[in-house]
Structure formats: C-alpha cells, structure tokens
Amino acid sequence: MNTKKKEILHVEGLSISFRQYTHGWQQRTITPIKALNINVRAGEVHAVIGASGSGKSLLAHAILGILPANSQCNGYIFYKGQLLTEQRKETLRGRKIAFVPQSVNYLDPLMKVGRQISLGLNGNKKLQANKLLKAYGLTKIDGQKYPYELSGGMLRRVLFATSVREGIELIIADEPTPGIHQEALQAVLKELRLLADNGAAVMMITHDIKSALTIGDRVTVMREGTAIETSSVSAFSGEGNKLQHPYTKMLWLSIPENQFINCQEDQPWL
C-alpha cells in the first residue's frame, strides 16, 4: 500500500456562511460549515460521511465554485499545492475536476443522452461519446435515448459519463448511492474504485456508511459543519475502538449490522 500518495485537494479552515431573510426583513447569518479541514490524495477514495444538514454538499459546491450568490467563503482550498481561486476553479471545472451530482434531474430531459455526454468534449465528439458510453456499459442505442427512457441505474452511469473523462484528476461524487438497485449501486461503487485505482482522487460524499466502507480508503466524519474525525477504513471494525471521537464510535455501533438500538439504551438525543 502506497502511503505516500500525492495530495490533490487540501482544504484548510473552510467556513461558509449564508445571509438569509427570516421573518419580514430580519436577516440572520447561518454558518453551515465551520473551520473544515480535509484532504484527498491521488489514488484514494475518501468518503465524507455526515447527516443531512451537516453541510457535506456545500463542501462540494465550494470546491467547484458553484455556491449561491448570498454566501461567503473563508479559509483556503489548495489544488495540487496551489491556491484554488475562483478563476482557477472555472478552468479546472469539467477538465480536471469532475462532479457527479446527486440527482439525475441534473440531466437535460429534452436532450438525447449521447449528446449530453458529448457536450464539452474536444475533437471528434461523437466518437469519444461512444467510447465513454461503452466504458460505462452502455450501448450506442442507449445514447440515442432520452433520460426518461432509461432506468435509474443507467442514468447514474450516464451522469458519470457526462462528467468523468480523460484527464480528470479529482472526482467529487455527491450521494451517488440512494434510490438505485443493488446491481447499479455495486456498479457505481466499482466505477469509483476503478477511477481511484487509475490514479484519480475520489471524494465520495454520502450518508451511507456501508457503501463508503466498501470502497473507501479513508473516511472523514462531518458533524454540524466541521470534520470531527478522519480515519482509515480499517478503524471501522469490531467495537470501533480504533475510532477516536465518541460520535464516530457511536455512528459505527448504531448501524443495523452492528448493535443498532442496543447501544442507544440510555443515550440522550444528539
């Protein structure tokens, strides 16, 4: 195991706050991400686990530079050792950094799937699109269909094909697992693992611990906007004694495969 993998993404002290209107014209500032530190190395699958509302998706949006207008960002994001400015985000997005979104609604319902894959490609678009289709187990005929004609699992693979292509160094997959068949789920996970094995840095955002542990190398647990622990996947075993933070340990023990309710006996609501 190569422990000296190169760091592709390095996030330090990231804080994201939003100004929102509450009632009438009262404004308040909410800070869903506070002082977040995380890094992703080439060749690894780094899973980011957290409850919905812990700010995981915002992390992805910050790296891609697609945060909404009323947000404010503090802290540093480094890509391959260099500061990731908004300008740099724009050049890297789509070329070196790929984003596989959570929802299949990101696909244009009025455009044939094959065409959507070919968007943004250089050179012979059709040829490359067909190559990508093949790489994800889809046929040329599938490429001629519209999103509504394909199953959930196939759509997930199309999402991959539209964003992950030659030259991608960092892949951010946002909740790639919910709502699809076991088969498609395994295919997606296998795909992410393969991409990492071929040298890309993969950041997988999910609340599904089991999937994360299947293909992950390291896991970062997020809670209320900050990373409370980063550990290797091997620590998630047995009674979770190798895990440092009590929250992480409790998370591990609470899954149905482990103690589930039995460890909740006298626990207060968190």
Add this chain to the structure above:
Amino acid sequence: MALVAENISVGYQRKQPLLKEVSFSLESGQVKGLYGESGCGKSTLGKVLANMLKPWSGSLTIDGQNFAQNIYQPVQLIYQHPEKALNPRWTMERSLQEGFIPDKDLLSKFGIRDEWLTRYPAEISGGEMQRFCIVRALGEKTKYLIADEMTTMLDAITQAKIWQETLAICKERNIGLLVISHEMALLRRLCNKIINMEELKKCSL
C-alpha cells in the same frame, strides 16, 4: 384485528399496473417488513394500505370495516422525505398539532425541544423534522403505522434512536407497524416477519 388489502391492482400509467392483484395484511401489534428495490412498488403498496391511494380494483378493510371520511385515520403514513410532508409556511407547532395535540411525554420521548416549536421547517434538520412527523402520526386513534423508508435519509445514530422509540410506542399501544425499506439489515433488526416485494408480486399471478 388486521388491516387487510385484497387483490389490489394499481399503477401510475394507464393500462400499466405496477401492482396486479396483490394481497397483503398487517396485524395489530405486529412489526412486519416489506423489502424491495426502488421502483418495485413497495411505496405504492404502502400508500394503498394507508388509504391514501385509491387502487384501480381490490379492497381495503380495517378490522373488517371500510374507512370513514373526515376523521383522524387509524392508518398513518410516514414519508421518506419529511420536508415534503410539512407545510413550509406553518410553524412546527402548528404542523405538529394539526391532527391532535400531543402530550409533553410523547414529545420528550422523541427529544423534541420547545425552541423548535416556533421554527419553520427550513430552519431545522431532516432528523428533527422526521421526529415531528412521527409524533404527529401517533394519535390515540392510530392503530397501524406505515413507515415508508422512514429513516433512509438519516444518519445511523438518529436512525437507531428513532426506531428505538417508535418500536417502544408501537408495542405499548399495540400498533401494527409496517417497515418499508430496501435495507435488509435494518429489516432484520426490526421485524418479526419480512415480505419480499418481488415474491409478493409473483404470488398474485
């Protein structure tokens, strides 16, 4: 005492039934599981059982009777996405008390804090919202509870705690509980009996 659905046929597109003459029953005090992959029709069956989706054909009876209108229904359904099950313009307190006024004891069992009552859905987390939805569904008249992927979007700790309290209440009140999920491990921990949706659909042919 049971919730019985017989020969249910229903679908979302004309002439394409998702469920064809499917029969299902849920007894009082039972914890039954319904397992299936997404798209197999388990949520659809759940809605039919909750009397919230009218089937094309077939019957649904509760303890031998038909369902009455305009009353707090004896079968309550909890959705997977709590933010959709709450009116975004109503305060949590108003939504909570829409069917009946829950007592403090029930609220504390689910860890619902006073300060959340004056907030709006957009201001609280998914786990907190779901707890409100569950309490709202646990009126005196509730005899059967259908949990459709109730904790799928929640983290493991919140999931375990919610099920701990839900199971306890259902046991205490002899409520028949149907757990719909695609996670076998979860169903095995919760249910006395698990039905596989695919097999259920095959049986009816």
Add this chain to the structure above:
Amino acid sequence: MFNNHRKKLVFNIIGTALILGTLIVLGIFLSDESLISSFANKNLTPSWQHPFGTDWMGRDMLVRTIKGLRISLSVGFIGAFLGAGLATILGIIAGIGSNKVDEFIVWLVDLFMGLPHLIFIILISFMVGGGVKGVVLGVGLTHWPILTRLVRNEVRNIRHSEYIAISRNLGKSNFFIVRKHLLPHLLPQIIVGFLLLFPHAIIHEAAITFLGFGLSVQTPSIGLILSEAVKYISIGKWWLAVFPGLLLVIVIKSFDDIGEECRILANPFSANE
C-alpha cells in the same frame, strides 16, 4: 441599512403607497368650492393660484384632476377586484376540480386570452348601459384569464403534495385544506396579480370613457376630463389635457412598480438576494 435589499423594497413600496394615499385623501377632502363655475376665471393658464390652470367653466384644474384621480382609482379598484376575484375562484376550481372541469376552464382561458381587450370592454359596457357598472364589468370580465392560469397552476402544483395528503389523513376537510393550506400559499400571487391588474383597469377606464363608452359627466374621472379637454387642445388650451394625462401616467407607473416589487419579494427564488 441599504445592504438589506428587502428593506429597501419595502421602503419603496411604503413611500409610493403614501404618495398615492395622500392623493386619494386629498381627493376626498378637498372642498368643492374651487369647482363652482366662475366664468370670470375661465380658461386661465397655469399660475401660482391655479397650478394646473382652469377650465372653460372656471373650475380649478388641480382640484378637478385630483378628484378625478380618486374616481379613476375607485373604479379601477372595483374592476381589478372583480377580475382578481373571478380569477381566484376559477383558478381554484380548475386546480382542485376533475380533469374535465380543468380542461374546460383552461379552454376558456385560452379563448379569452386571445380577445382584444378594448373592443370587448366597450361591448360589455355598451350592453349594460355604460357608466360605472359598465366600466367595472367590462374590465373585470376581460382581465381574469392570466391570473386564473397562474392560480390554477399553483394549485395543481401543491395539490399532490405530501403534506396535503397527510392533512386529509389527519381528518381535515377539503374546506380546511383550501382555506389553511392553499390560500395562504396563493395569497402572495393573488395580491401581486391584483396590484398589476389595477393600472390596466385605470387605463382601460380612461380609454373607454375617452371614447365615450364609459363614465358620464356625473363621474368626472381622468378619462372624462381628458375627453372633454380634447375639444380645447386645438385652440391652444394645452394644460387641460397635459396635466391630468401626466398625473395619470405617474400614478399608473407607481402602481406598476409596487406590483413588480411585490412580485420580486414574493418569489422565493429572488427573495434572498
């Protein structure tokens, strides 16, 4: 304070509303003294004593204009209210009704959308004998389609929401659901629709009165003032038409602005910027 865009919008709305309100109040309370015919004062050009000049009967134009404005606004208000009310009812019926009912109402909307407003307002007004009744009915019965479609779409959107289904399951009647879930959701849209309808109503009233199919001399709205003033323009009495016309345009623009600002506030997408 001005970082808060919402605050700015609200202040704008209040400011404009105050100005309009003042005009209306003035219209009610200004004495009719200046409206007594005084042939010694007839056809005076604008001066300090009579900022808007006087007309052929010696009546002060400023007072006449302000009072006329009040009448235009009242008639416009009732007409817009009728239109918005009709739209709300039809929209809700189409939204919660059966598919056949919905199809029928949508067909009606499409049918009426294509009709030229002015011609039909004139027709309706003529059929009921003109006057305030004619104008109000004319405006109300021609301006409901767009808002109806909006309301119907909104209702259709939330009709199948989970929280509505649950509300029913908790024992609530359809009446409760319409009143407590649907209407609060629709209200912002309806109010905005009404506010944007108002200027239309006023302009249409002015137009058909000008053409002779609307109000009569007993109800001297701006439209009427303008139609009377036309005869005198060719002989150089420009102030009889210009000032009332200008005030009408300013008032209508103000309502339109308020309506647009309310629309921006009410839209959850643009509301947080």
